[in-house]
Structure formats: C-alpha cells, structure tokens
Amino acid sequence: xxxxDLLKPTDAGLYCEAGxxxxxxxxxxxxxVVTHAHADHACWGCGRxxxxxxGERVLRVRMGREAVIDALPYGxxxxxxxVRVSLHPAGHILGSAQVRLEHRGRVxxxxxxxxxxxxxxxxxxxxxxxxxxxxxxxxGLPIYRWPSQAAVFDEINAWWxxxxxxxxxxxLLGYALGKSQRLLxxxxxxxxxxxxxxxxxxxxxxxxEGGVALPPTSYAGAAMxxxxxxxxxxxxPPSAHGTxxxxxxxxxxxxxxxxxMTIRGTRRRKALDxxxxxxxxxxxxxxxxxxxxxxxxxxxxxxxxxxVVVRYLRExxxxxxxxxxxxxxxxxxxxxxxxxxxxxxxxxxxxxxxxTA
Amino acid sequence: MRDFARLxxxxxxxxxxxxxxxxxxxxxxxxxxxxxxxxxxxLIGRKPKQVVPSKKIREWAAAEAGVPDWLFQESYDAVGDVxxxxxxxxxxxxxxxxxxLAEWVENRLLPLRGxxxxxxxxxxLDAWRAMDRPQRFVWNKLISGGFRVGVSxxxxxxxxxxxxxxxxxxxxxxxxxxxxxxxxFIGRLLAADxxxxxxxxxxxxxxxxxxxxxxxxxxxxxDWVAEWKWDGxxxxxIRRGGDTFLWSRGEELVTDRYPEIATLGASLPEGTxxxxxxxxxxxxxxxxxxxLQRRIGRKTVGKTILAEVPVxxxxxxxxxxxxxxxxxxxxxxxxxxxxxxxxxxxRPGRLILSPTVxxxxxxxxxxxxxxxxxxxxxxxxxxxxxxxxxxxxxxxDWWKWKVDPFTVDAVLTAAQRGSGKRASLYTDYTxxxxxxxxxxxxxxxxYSGLTDAEIARVDAFVRRNMVEKFGPVRxxxxxxxxELAFEGIQRSPRHKSGIAVRFPRILRWRLDKPAExxxxxxxxxxxxxx
Numbered sequence: 001x002x003x004x005d006l007l008k009p010t011d012a013g014l015y016c017e018a019g020x021x022x023x024x025x026x027x028x029x030x031x032x033v034v035t036h037a038h039a040d041h042a043c044w045g046c047g048r049x050x051x052x053x054x055g056e057r058v059l060r061v062r063m064g065r066e067a068v069i070d071a072l073p074y075g076x077x078x079x080x081x082x083v084r085v086s087l088h089p090a091g092h093i094l095g096s097a098q099v100r101l102e103h104r105g106r107v108x109x110x111x112x113x114x115x116x117x118x119x120x121x122x123x124x125x126x127x128x129x130x131x132x133x134x135x136x137x138x139x140g141l142p143i144y145r146w147p148s149q150a151a152v153f154d155e156i157n158a159w160w161x162x163x164x165x166x167x168x169x170x171x172l173l174g175y176a177l178g179k180s181q182r183l184l185x186x187x188x189x190x191x192x193x194x195x196x197x198x199x200x201x202x203x204x205x206x207x208x209e210g211g212v213a214l215p216p217t218s219y220a221g222a223a224m225x226x227x228x229x230x231x232x233x234x235x236x237p238p239s240a241h242g243t244x245x246x247x248x249x250x251x252x253x254x255x256x257x258x259x260x261m262t263i264r265g266t267r268r269r270k271a272l273d274x275x276x277x278x279x280x281x282x283x284x285x286x287x288x289x290x291x292x293x294x295x296x297x298x299x300x301x302x303x304x305x306x307x308v309v310v311r312y313l314r315e316x317x318x319x320x321x322x323x324x325x326x327x328x329x330x331x332x333x334x335x336x337x338x339x340x341x342x343x344x345x346x347x348x349x350x351x352x353x354x355x356t357a
Numbered sequence: 358m359r360d361f362a363r364l365x366x367x368x369x370x371x372x373x374x375x376x377x378x379x380x381x382x383x384x385x386x387x388x389x390x391x392x393x394x395x396x397x398x399x400l401i402g403r404k405p406k407q408v409v410p411s412k413k414i415r416e417w418a419a420a421e422a423g424v425p426d427w428l429f430q431e432s433y434d435a436v437g438d439v440x441x442x443x444x445x446x447x448x449x450x451x452x453x454x455x456x457x458l459a460e461w462v463e464n465r466l467l468p469l470r471g472x473x474x475x476x477x478x479x480x481x482l483d484a485w486r487a488m489d490r491p492q493r494f495v496w497n498k499l500i501s502g503g504f505r506v507g508v509s510x511x512x513x514x515x516x517x518x519x520x521x522x523x524x525x526x527x528x529x530x531x532x533x534x535x536x537x538x539x540x541x542f543i544g545r546l547l548a549a550d551x552x553x554x555x556x557x558x559x560x561x562x563x564x565x566x567x568x569x570x571x572x573x574x575x576x577x578x579x580d581w582v583a584e585w586k587w588d589g590x591x592x593x594x595i596r597r598g599g600d601t602f603l604w605s606r607g608e609e610l611v612t613d614r615y616p617e618i619a620t621l622g623a624s625l626p627e628g629t630x631x632x633x634x635x636x637x638x639x640x641x642x643x644x645x646x647x648x649l650q651r652r653i654g655r656k657t658v659g660k661t662i663l664a665e666v667p668v669x670x671x672x673x674x675x676x677x678x679x680x681x682x683x684x685x686x687x688x689x690x691x692x693x694x695x696x697x698x699x700x701x702x703x704r705p706g707r708l709i710l711s712p713t714v715x716x717x718x719x720x721x722x723x724x725x726x727x728x729x730x731x732x733x734x735x736x737x738x739x740x741x742x743x744x745x746x747x748x749x750x751x752x753x754d755w756w757k758w759k760v761d762p763f764t765v766d767a768v769l770t771a772a773q774r775g776s777g778k779r780a781s782l783y784t785d786y787t788x789x790x791x792x793x794x795x796x797x798x799x800x801x802x803x804y805s806g807l808t809d810a811e812i813a814r815v816d817a818f819v820r821r822n823m824v825e826k827f828g829p830v831r832x833x834x835x836x837x838x839x840e841l842a843f844e845g846i847q848r849s850p851r852h853k854s855g856i857a858v859r860f861p862r863i864l865r866w867r868l869d870k871p872a873e874x875x876x877x878x879x880x881x882x883x884x885x886x887x
Contacts, residue, residue, distance in 0.1 A: 142424050143432045143445035262445065263436050264369060266781050268507070269809065271372055308431050315425070 001321070006083075006101055006108045006132070009324060014110065014134075018103050019083030021050075023110050026326045033085060035112025036096035037062045037177060040328045050078070052087045054123060055095015057206040058177060074123065090114035091125030092280050093178030094207055100128055109294060110134040113327075115279065116286040117149055120185040121178070121212050125290070133296035134323060138281040139259050140305030140312075146259070146283045152276055153186035159255060159274055160191050160233050169229035169252040173272075176200045176237040178280050181207045183235055183257055184214045195220035197236035197245075220249075241272070259283070291318070303327035360388060361396060361458045362491045365498075368506045377508060381516030390540035391459035397517065397546070398538035401510045404502035408469040409477050411439050411501055417478050418443040421485065434774055434829060435781055440497030444490055453489035466499060511749055521547030526561075526748045533608060534558035556597035559604040560630060560676045560684065561748045565738065565755035572739065572758055573719045580742050582688065583714040583722060585734040586757055587671055588646045588845070588859075589636035590653070594618060594670060596625035597680070605635075614655060617663070617707055618670045624702040628680025631672050631695070632746075633711070638669040641706070643733040646859060647847050672699055673711045674746060684746040691746065729760045730886075735844060736760045762842035763884050764864060765790065768872045769837040770797055772819045773830050775804070783819040783831070784812055786863075788841060790854070791877045797835055798878060800854040801843065806863030815866075838867040838875050846884050854878060856885070 007014045013025030021031040028045035035041050035051075037059040042049070044063060051059050053071040060069060072078055074097065077086040087097035092113040099110045109130040116125045156172065163170045174180045176199035184204070187194060194217045196204060201219045208214060220234055229249040238256060240246050246254070259279025260266045267275035282290060291299055291313070300323040301309045313320035367380040381400075385393050419429040424446055436442040454461070465484060469477050485493055498504050514532060518525035523546075531546050534557050568575075575581065591606040601622025603612040612619045615635060625631075637644035637652070648666045652658065675695035676684055683691050699710045714737060716722040722737070729736045736759035744754035767788035775784035785804050789797035807815065815837065822834040842864045849857035856878070 141432050141435055142422065142428060143436060143442065145445075145449070260781070263781060264441060265437055268369070268372075269782070273372070274370060305431070308428065312428065 001323075006103055006106055007110070007134070014325070016083060016101060019080040019085065019101070021080060021083075023099050023101075024112060024325075024327070031080075033080075033099050034059065035090060035099055035110065036093055038093070038113065038175075040326065041112055050080075050085070052095045052097040054089075054210065055093075055097065057210050058094055058203060061203060061206050062177075074126075088128050089123035089126045091116060091119060091122060094122045094181070094210055094212060096122060096178075098126075098128055100130065106131055108132045108134070109296075111136065111290075113138070113281055114290070115282045116290060117146060119149070119182055119280075121181045121207065121214075127290060127293035129295050131296060132298045132300065133291060133294045134300045134302060135287065135291060135309075136281065136327065137287065137301050137304035137306050137309040139279065139283050140287060140301075140309040142284045144259060144262055144279075144283045145285060146279060147277055149186070149278070152257075152278045156183070156186065156255070156257070156276055157188045157191060159253070160187070163253045164192050164231035167230045167251065169231070169249040170233045171240075171246055171249055171252050171254045172233060172235050173238045173241055173254065173256040174235065174258070174278075175280075177203050179257060179278075180204075180235050180237070181212065181214060182280065183278070184217065185212070187215055187233060189215040192231040192233060193218070195232055195234045197221075197234070197240055199237055200235050241270070358454050358456055358458050358461050358488070358492055358495070360384065361392065362489075362495045364396070365495050365506060366491055368508055372507070374512065377512055378516050378519070381508070381513060382519045385516055385520035389457060389459070390543040391463075392457050394538035394540060394543045395458050395462050397513060397532070397543070399499060399504050400506070400508055400513050401532065402504060403538075404504070405467060406470070407500065407502060408466065409481065409500055413474070413477065414443060414481065414497065414500065415439060417481055418447060418485075421482060422446040422448060437775065437781075440501050441494055443497050444494035447485055447490075447493060450486065450489050450493070452487050453492060454487045461496065462499065469500075517546065523547050523549070529561045529748050530558065533561060534602075534604070535610065556600070557595065557602045557610075559593040559595060559602070559608070560632075560682075560746075562591060562593070562606050562632065563674075563747045563755060564750035565757045566750065566752055568739070568756045568758040571719075572722070572756070575739065575756065578716060578719050578722060581739045582692070582742060583716070583725075584673070584711045584738045584740070585714065585729065585732075586736045586738045586759065587634045587636050587643065587711075588733065588735050589634040589643075589649060589668075589671070592633060592635050592670070593676070594622065594625070594629075594631045594633060595677075596622050596627065596629045599627070601625075603635075614652065614658060615668055616658065617668055621670065621702065621708055625698075626679065628677060629698070630675070630677035631670070631698075631708075632674040632676055633670045633672045633708075635668050636671050637666045638706075638709075639667060645733060645847055646845065647849075647857065669707055669709055671709050671711050676746060686745070687743040688740055688745075689742060726758060726760055759844075762844055762860075763846060763858070764840055764842050765800075765876045765881055766838055766867055766870060766874070767800065767841050768797055768835045768875045769815070769833060769839060770799060770835050771830050771832045772815075782812055782816045784816070786815075786839075787830075788839065788861075789835070790875055790881060792854075793877075793879060798854050800852070800856060800878070800881065801841060801858050801861040803839075803841055803861045803863050806842075807866070811866055835872045838870040838872055840864040840867055846881070846886075848885060854881075856881060 007016050012022060012027040012029050014023045021033055022029045023033045024035055024041040025032050026043050030047040032046040033050045037055060042062060049067060049069045053073045056069055056071040072087050074087055074089055077084050084102040086100045088100055090096040090098045090112055092115055101108045107130040109128050113136055114125050118124055160170045172183060174183050180200040194215055196217045198221055204214055204217055234249055253273045255274035255276055256272050257276040257278040259281060261275030261277045299313055299318055299320045301320055302323040302325045306322045310320045310322050364380060364384045368377050415429055419426055432446060433442045469480055484496055488496060514525045514529045517528045536542050593604045595602040601619055603615060603618055605611050637649040652666055672695055675691045678694055696710055699708055714725050716725055726737050739756040739758055741754040767790050769786055770789040771787035772783040773785040775782060787799050788801050789799045792798040819833050824832045841861050843858035843861040845859035847857045
C-alpha cells in the first residue's frame with residue numbers, strides 16, 4: 001500500500017481519509033459506506049450508513065430500525081467531503097454495490113462481494129472503469145468454474161421431484177440473505193409446497209417489498225404440529241443442518257447450494273445427501289474477466305485465495321497486491337456470522353419494543 | 358463408461374448404505390458381464406499397476422488447461438486428489454463417451470503400459486477430449502487407483518448377491534484370492550453351483566469388534582475363550598493340490614516373503630486352511646511390530662534379515678481340514694482339531710497354537726489383560742464358545758479387548774491439509790512435547806479423533822496462527838493442547854524425539870491446559886519398555 005492511497009486499511013476497516021468515511025468497516029465508525037448487508041460487510045452500530053437504494057430494505061432488516069441509512073440509487077454520485085462517491089451493481093445479492101470513489105482524478109472501486117452470472121433476484125454486475133480495483137478472491141482457483149445456473153436449478157428441481165415421489169421432504173440449505181431468495185426464484189412451485197426457515201422468511205418479505213418475484217412460501221414454524229412434510233421443499237440457512245428443527249421434517253433428503261460443493265470431499269465431509277454448485281461469488285473465469293474489464297492498472301486482492309490471485313495477476317503483468325481484511329467470503333464462518341447477525345438484529349428489535357417474526 | 362460414471366456419481370452422492378447397495382445392484386443387473394467384471398475389480402479396490410505416472414498426468418493436464426505448475430499445485434492442495442483436480446481443471450468439454458467400460462480399460466488404458474511417453478500423452482488427451490467431466494474424473498481414477506467412493510467390499514458383495522440371486526457369503530468367498538476381471542469370472546462369481554475350482558482361494562476373515570464398556574455385559578466368563586491379541590499380520594496358510602499359499606488379510610499372496618512359514622506347508626495334510634498371525638519371534642518371545650515392518654514389503658529376504666527377524670505363525674483357527682469347510686462347526690471343535698494338527702506338524706517352534714488365557718471371573722480376566730503389554734500383545738481376544746467362524750466383521754461372537762492405550766498431553770505445532778474428504782481443512786497434525794531443554798520437539802502425527810465441529814475450530818486456529826510454511830506444512834503458534842493415545846512405544850533413532858509410537862490418535866482436546874503444562878519427553882521415555 002502507498003502513503004497517498006485513497007483507501008487505507010485500519011483497525012476498523014478500509015478508511016478514506018479524504019472523505020472521512022470507512023468502506024465496509026468491521027468495527028462501528030461514524031460514517032460507513034457499505035457494499036451490502038451481509039454481516040462481514042455491514043457491521044452493527046455505525047453512526048450513519050450509506051448504501052444502495054435497492055438494498056435499503058435488507059440493510060434495515062440487519063441494522064435495526066434505529067439505524068440511520070442514506071440510500072443512493074445506482075449510478076448517481078454523491079459528494080462526501082470532496083470525494084465523489086457512487087454505487088454500482090455488484091450482482092451478489094439484492095442491493096449489493098461496488099463503491100466507486102473519485103478524488104483528484106484518481107478512481108478506486110471496491111467491489112465487495114460480487115458475481116457476474118445472471119440472477120433474477122438482483123441487478124446484474126456492471127464493470128466500472130477504474131485505476132485501482134479492490135476485488136474479493138473467495139473462489140480464486142481455476143478449479144472453480146460455475147455450471148450454468150439453469151442446469152443447477154434443473155438439478156435441484158429434479159432432486160425435489162424424486163424426493164417427493166419417494167415420500168420425502170427436501171431440505172435445501174443456503175444463506176438466509178441472498179442465496180435463499182435466489183434458490184427460491186429457481187424452484188418450480190408446481191412440484192409441491194415451499195416452506196422456509198424464519199430467518200429466510202423475514203428476508204423474503206424485504207425482497208418482495210423490493211419488487212423481487214418469489215414463488216409463494218410459508219413460514220415452516222407456523223405449520224401445524226404433526227403435519228406430514230412429504231413432498232415439501234424447505235429452504236433454510238446452513239446452520240439449521242442437523243438440528244432438532246431440521247429433523248422434524250423426516251423422512252427427508254438434505255441438500256446444500258454453495259460454490260464449495262465443486263469439491264467432492266467438501267460435500268462428503270458435511271454428510272449431506274446432495275451438494276449443488278451455486279455461488280453468489282465470482283468464479284475463476286469471472287474474476288479474471290471482471291478485473292480485465294475494469295481496465296485497472298492496480299488490483300488489490302482481498303478475502304479468499306489472495307496469494308494465488310496476486311501471483312497469477314503479477315505473472316500476467318498486472319500490478320497486484322494483497323489487502324488484509326476481515327471479510328469471510330462464503331463458508332462456515334460466514335454462516336456463523338450471518339446466524340449471529342440475525343440473532344443480534346432480533347435482540348435489538350426486542351429491545352426497541354418491536355416484535356419478532 | 359457412461360453408466361459406470363453415473364454409478365460412481367450415485368455412490369458418491371449418498372451416505373446411505375441401502376441406497377448404495379441399490380445403485381450397485383441396478384448397475385450389476387444391467388451391465389454387460391465384461392463391464393461388471395471391471396466394475397467389481399475397481400470398486401473393491403483392486404487396480405492395475407499404474408500405467409501412466411501421476412506426475413505426467415498432472416503435467417499434461419496443466420498444459421491442456423493452460424495453468425502453470427504452481428497453480429496446479431495450489432488447486433491440488435484445495436482438492437486433495439489428483440484425478441479430481443485434473444477433471445476440474447481441464448477445459449470444459451462438449452463430448453461424452455458411449456463406449457463401454459471394458460472397452461476403455463482393455464483397449465485404451467491397459468495398452469498404455471510400456472507405450473512411449475508421447476503415445477501416452479496423446480492417448481490421455483484423446484480420452485479427456487472424448488469425455489465429460491464426471492467421465493474424466495472416473496477415467497483418471499481408473500488410472501491412478503485409490504477408487505475410494507465409500508463402498509466396502511461387503512456392499513459390493515451384497516449387491517452382487519442380490520443381482521445374481523446368490524448367497525453373499527458365497528460371493529465373498531469367490532471374490533477372495535487371485536482372479537482376472539473377465540466375463541467368465543462374473544459367470545463363476547454368480548454361478549448357482551458351489552463347486553470351487555480355484556484351489557488357492559482363502560476364506561473371508563472373521564473379524565472382531567472392540568469391547569465397549571464392561572465385558573461382564575457379555576455374560577458369564579465361562580462362555581468365552583480368551584486368547585492374546587497379537588500385533589502381527591493376520592493371515593491364512595493354505596495347503597491344497599500340493600501347493601502352499603500364504604495370504605495376508607489384505608488379500609495379498611505373501612508366500613514368498615515368509616519362507617519360514619511357506620516351508621511348513623509341505624507338512625500340512627492336503628486340504629488345510631489355517632487362520633493365524635505372522636509374528637516376529639526370536640528366542641521364544643515376540644518382537645515389536647516395528648521389527649516386522651522391516652520385512653513387510655520386502656519381496657526377497659536375505660539371510661541377515663531372516664536371522665534378525667524370524668517369524669512364526671500363531672495358529673488361531675482351522676477353517677478347512679481334509680478339504681472340508683469347517684467354518685460352521687463350533688469353535689471348540691475347530692480348536693481341538695487345530696491343536697491336533699499343530700502337534701503333528703510343528704517344525705521346531707514355527708507353528709504355534711495360540712495360547713489361551715484362563716480366568717474364572719471377569720476380574721481375573723481383567724487382571725490377566727493388564728499383563729498383555731509385557732509380552733508384546735495388544736490385549737485379549739474373546740471368542741464365544743460354540744460360535745461358528747463368521748464372514749467378515751459381525752457383532753456378537755468375537756470381541757477384541759485391548760489394553761488401555763498410553764496417553765500423553767501434547768502441543769499442536771504444525772498442520773497440513775488432509776486429503777480426499779478432508780482436503781479443504783487442516784486435519785493432519787503434528788504434536789510436540791517439551792524436551793530436556795524446554796524446547797518443543799515433534800513426537801507424533803495424528804489424523805483422527807476430533808469431531809467435525811472441533812476440526813473446524815482447529816482449522817480456523819491454524820489459519821489465523823500460522824508461523825511458517827514448509828511445502829504443504831504450516832507451523833503454528835504452540836497453544837493448543839491435546840490428549841493423544843497410542844498403542845506401542847519404541848526407541849527410534851530415525852525420529853527427532855528418539856521415540857516412535859504406534860497408532861497415535863487424538864483422544865480429546867485439553868482446553869483446560871496451557872501449552873506449558875503439556876507432557877515432557879522425559880515422562881514419555883518413562884513409558885519405554887525396560
């Protein structure tokens with residue numbers, strides 16, 4: 001990193017001195033610009049949040065009703081203490097944004113988490129030209145190459161159908177925020193009824209209010225005791241796996257949707273029936289393509305296979321450096337962080353006198 | 358190939374035994390016999406000698422994928438399996454092959470042996486280009502071996518029995534020993550008549566479960582015969598048709614490696630099969646297993662090693678006598694005939710009847726068990742009086758009752774990613790203890806014993822506390838303490854600690870102990886046999 005960098009890593013996160021704000025801080029700060037509402041990018045307790053208009057509802061669910069959120073439409077610039085800030089679609093989850101910063105002729109883009117594949121539940125990724133591009137590297141190995149989304153949804157629906165015909169319920173695991181809604185958008189509701197975990201249902205509401213079309217779902221907890229679940233699809237966060245809550249759907253088949261399912265060993269270690277390769281992060285070809293399309297002369301690589309991507313880019317003549325952050329990417333740690341964030345948000349609501357779903 | 362790749366995927370997708378057997382049965386019911394023969398061969402873990410070196414496969418795949426060597430290595434570290442890494446890295450394919458498995462194996466794979474490198478490379482690229490990703494993976498597996506897909510020989514046997522309408526124990530027996538994967542073999546495997554033409558074939562070994570808790574739960578001590586549990590190589594000595602065969606439990610024919618035992622064969626009556634244990638034995642006492650290791654794998658045995666590590670066969674059971682299968686007879690009847698046989702044929706101390714341990718109560722038995730280690734035994738074997746000789750591992754009639762292991766509290770000082778199922782996690786650990794100068798010295802590696810949740814926590818610790826990198830090994834801040842168990846302990850000049858232990862594994866995570874309070878080398882030396 002250089003002394004005159006527009007963003008610098010600090011204890012609290014990436015700090016823009018010129019504009020006096022942090023981007024995706026991991027500790028509470030007075031002014032946070034957030035790329036998206038996942039717990040490792042949007043931390044609780046900041047003075048003000050600046051986020052995308054598309055993502056305002058989900059950010060509100062996460063940060064609580066007291067949080068001060070300034071919403072900015074994609075592409076429209078805002079002057080923050082002389083730094084020109086604008087947000088651009090990142091294609092990761094509803095409202096996810098790349099943060100573009102322009103100051104004294106230099107342009108930086110922090111992409112947060114992103115993917116380039118189409119996704120019916122959010123605005124697609126848009127490459128933004130810049131001098132310095134900050135990129136994630138969660139799946140920064142050439143073994144990660146996503147199959148087409150349509151093929152994966154076909155696989156999931158075929159699995160659901162087969163389970164239904166065998167008299168079983170299907171429990172499909174994916175993060176409550178983003179992955180679950182993307183999964184729902186690809187399910188074929190003609191196969192059977194769809195139920196959701198409370199954490200998922202709550203965010204479904206925010207998605208639907210944001211104009212995202214999802215098939216009809218019901219909160220699984222509200223269903224009557226002793227109900228037969230055969231043929232039903234239940235969408236829940238990964239932390240639900242193996243819990244008494246999940247067991248009440250038996251007989252059931254359990255599947256998970258994650259980019260890590262590319263590797264057989266990972267799926268087998270989790271002792272799940274099925275693993276579907278579906279990620280909200282960019283794969284290897286997407287990563288290299290995105291970097292190229294920014295035209296950046298310098299690339300800062302963060303969370304994931306940082307060292308691998310840095311070395312690969314350098315060997316191709318691109319100035320690349322590792323940037324240490326506390327973002328988790330996609331994985332168990334992220335899942336835990338998400339589960340904790342949900343609990344925290346609910347606890348805050350109770351404190352504020354609200355009710356929980 | 359397509360059906361076999363689908364079978365592999367189906368087996369891989371489920372952890373449920375019933376579903377695996379179902380998938381296997383379906384496959385065997387519809388597969389042409391030539392394909393079924395190869396499928397059995399690979400699924401139970403046999404493999405042709407590797408025809409193309411792994412190194413070359415990696416090199417050609419990396420070139421085809423346009424990936425530099427170091428990046429292939431990084432990818433491999435994440436995947437933990439060459440065959441799978443290659444399948445994931447190769448450029449996407451638009452083809453898939455309809456050719457049968459047998460065709461691929463017999464006309465494409467086997468001819469690669471002895472072909473020159475360029476021809477091998479060409480054939481590999483050709484194969485990859487003709488296949489889709491699941492097929493490429495299976496093809497790579499066929500070449501590199503290590504076909505682990507969570508299918509035991511027992512499951513394959515069950516499925517074959519179902520598909521062919523044959524008793525699975527008969528199938529199990531026919532799968533033993535030497536055979537070639539041909540359509541004729543599948544015919545014989547599933548034949549209705551039980552006549553058996555292969556005279557080298559061993560019987561499936563009867564295996565025991567470990568005693569859990571109080572052995573008194575097994576009933577009266579008088580219903581059981583106890584023997585020492587020896588730490589050697591379980592094997593079967595067979596004399597049929599004037600030939601002698603010595604099989605290890607891994608179904609390897611090891612007759613030539615143990616000439617002392619092979620020569621016993623000539624004095625055995627025609628039609629004899631003895632279940633026993635090859636044990637290193639000198640001057641009337643067993644030697645430690647480490648000594649036997651000097652002979653395992655050695656194809657030719659010289660005079661020196663024969664003199665330093667002579668072996669005997671401890672006879673446990675008599676499975677066949679006068680060409681008749683005795684396995685259904687009661688244990689005592691088999692044992693009596695075995696005793697008679699041993700008395701008749703024993704060359705000075707080469708064939709030894711497994712001694713029994715007599716005790717009139719479980720307390721007395723427990724006391725006897727404590728003495729096991731003093732004569733290189735691992736504990737006791739309990740065999741129910743009147744029981745038959747079972748096929749494979751069956752609960753109820755045979756139990757192993759090992760002595761409690763040695764235990765030590767050691768510090769985690771290095772970690773490495775696992776392979777296969779554990780490829781993405783740091784699961785292979787090096788543990789150290791304090792030496793006389795209060796420095797940590799590595800003394801054991803252990804891979805098992807933690808729960809998945811604990812592994813995830815240790816993995817996170819390793820990632821956050823790395824100190825140095827040595828190839829795939831990461832040294833970590835010495836902070837976590839674990840209780841390790843192991844079975845045997847030996848002096849070893851090859852180890853930095855001067856000590857080698859047998860079967861080390863993790864008993865529990867000592868969250869209550871700081872690294873400073875881990876054990877010392879000195880206290881471990883105290884466990885060495887005098």
